[in-house]
């Protein structure tokens with residue numbers, strides 16, 4: 614695999630922005646059932662802002678860590694919903710994980726991915742089973758790390774991550790929300806997919822496509 618540099622990372626964010634934009638209505642609908650119907654709008658605003666912030670960067674003179682921190686800041690500034698600080702922390706932690714690297718090798722990509730998931734969990738303090746995006750991100754990060762440790766390529770590892778995220782998101786249907794806005798519904802949140810877990814699948818899918 615070719616090492617990943619800032620041009621590839623920028624393409625990855627562009628790919629996420631396109632995928633989220635295409636998924637916006639579905640994500641708002643999912644959030645309409647157990648939340649306040651803005652999740653698709655929030656995510657599209659966030660990744661749109663990231664795209665705008667990265668566009669003028671002189672990529673050859675930028676390090677991956679700077680690009681990721683720029684993404685974090687612009688996402689946070691653009692998004693007022695709970696997903697704002699969660700994804701901003703993901704990108705900030707990702708930036709810290711690759712600090713000092715000019716390009717990213719396989720190990721770095723997996724470390725970046727794991728740092729993002731860990732950042733989301735640390736920021737929101739949600740555990741597995743509480744019906745949040747953590748139910749997609751954490752198993753995805755574990756699957757990526759396990760596949761990588763077993764000698765799989767980045768592409769294969771991210772494919773394993775995507776599968777785990779899909780399973781995790783699907784599993785949120787049978788969970789009672791214990792964090793965030795939908796926790797107010799209690800048992801009435803049963804039977805519905807968590808919107809943040811659904812969008813995590815979209816984000817991870819776009820990452821797999823562009824980095825794989």
Ligand code: ADP
Pocket residue numbers: 644648649651652655656693694695696697699733736737738739744745746747792793794807808809810
């Ligand atoms: P808001 O609820 O403020 O409108 P969004 O609609 O953008 O924010 O995002 C809702 C999603 O955020 C939920 O579906 C859930 O996945 C995620 N979420 C909420 N609180 C937390 C938390 N504490 N930890 C992790 N994810 C959370």
Ligand code: MG
Pocket residue numbers: 644648649650651652694
């Ligand atoms: Mg919402």
Ligand code: MG
Pocket residue numbers: 649651694695
């Ligand atoms: Mg909201």
